[in-house]
Amino acid sequence: MGLLRAGAALSVLLLAAGVVLRQPQEPKEVWGYVDVRSQAHMFWWLYYANNPTKDFTELPLVLWLQGGPGASGCGYGNFEEIGPLDKEMKPRNTTWLQAASILFVDNPVGTGFSYVDDCSLFAQNLTAVVSDMMVFLGEFFKCRTEFQTIPFYIFSESYGGKMAAGVALELHNAVQKGTIKCNFMGAALGDSWISPLDSVLSWGPYLYSTSLLDDNGLAEVTAVAKEIMDAINKNQYGLATELWGKAESVIEENTDNVNFYNILTKEVPEVKSDEQENLHLMRLYQRHVRKMHQSSLDELMNGPIRKKLMIIPDCVKWGGQSRQVFENMAEDFMKPVIDIVDQLLAANISVTVYNGQLDLIVDTMGQEAWIRKLKWPDLEQFSKKRWKALYVSPESTETAAFHKAYENFAFFWILKAGHMVPADQGEMALKMLRMVTQQQH
Structure with missing residues (x-):
């Protein structure tokens, strides 16, 4: 087990009036593989923070965990x-490197550039x-070793939040x-699959309240949600995952194919007719993993990025094992981890939920x-607190989010964002990062 390192792009240092400034353009970056088990290879990519006035040692380190499972953080x-x-390949104005070093990792093994030599792994x-991540x-x-004393946070999205809680x-x-x-220092759970059942049970009321279901549609969605609840109550988690796929189909039929990741954006899922085996899993994979491997990103990762990294084995295609990653986790998919969040809070670990x-x-x-x-004993006090409106800047008059925090628990309600908060509301996501990592109040 070891880290393979390759490639490093260093920031340019400018001398201006005797002051060293870092030009925030090309952050120092390193990447490699760790063999987390025999024949199981995990790819990681680290960017050092890139702030014009602060060294990376003065800013936190953030581990980013993507969802799916099977979607690539790298x-x-x-x-x-x-x-x-x-x-x-254009600079992002709202990159989190302004406020933190970022560690991307393709997990579980088989995701992105990570791979296994044997399908049983x-x-x-x-x-x-969690074991592999440890x-x-x-x-x-x-x-x-330069990161051992720097404040370390885990940020996550979707199924990544479930993994983040366990890690x-x-x-x-x-x-x-x-x-x-x-x-x-803590974990931030973004649009996270912490309690699949609570998500499913709220789908009908949420769509109904936003005029995307009528009474008949609400009745149909409620009926299939109850089937999922019954399966989970009987610990039939594999069946619950199948029924979850059925529930999504019922929703699509009733809403003219609403986009599950942003209800204001239209998207029609594609399923090839020759994929009859495990059809429900294929549909779920297409909706929730394949959409994050769209052709333009696929071409970038398997073309220029692969050439730049120089350490990806010839036999490995970016995202080539992602479907197997998703299907192997199907039995675990609908299991809740609310108890793990309770344990984090009890251990006085900072927990942030954002949505x-x-x-x-x-x-x-x-x-x-x-x-x-x-x-959590402080839940009642948290619930009683009033939320506060947040704005992306002091000049802005538009409400970007609401926020509430008590002791070691915080919640951010991010407005005008879908499932991928930083992609939809980059400025607010960056502000949230600074608040969570105690760089801004």
């Missing part, structure tokens, strides 16, 4: 959301995902035991529902 999160360049549950983080902090708890325990040396107003797949109503189920 691809999608990097080039579509928070990295220094967009997929046209795909992760099949959260425990396996091996990776152990190697990372051992090799990159955060295990990392906290490892730091307490002294087996990993890092300054772990996009226009997201359907993990709508805000569903997030609020599972939060009400927390056993």
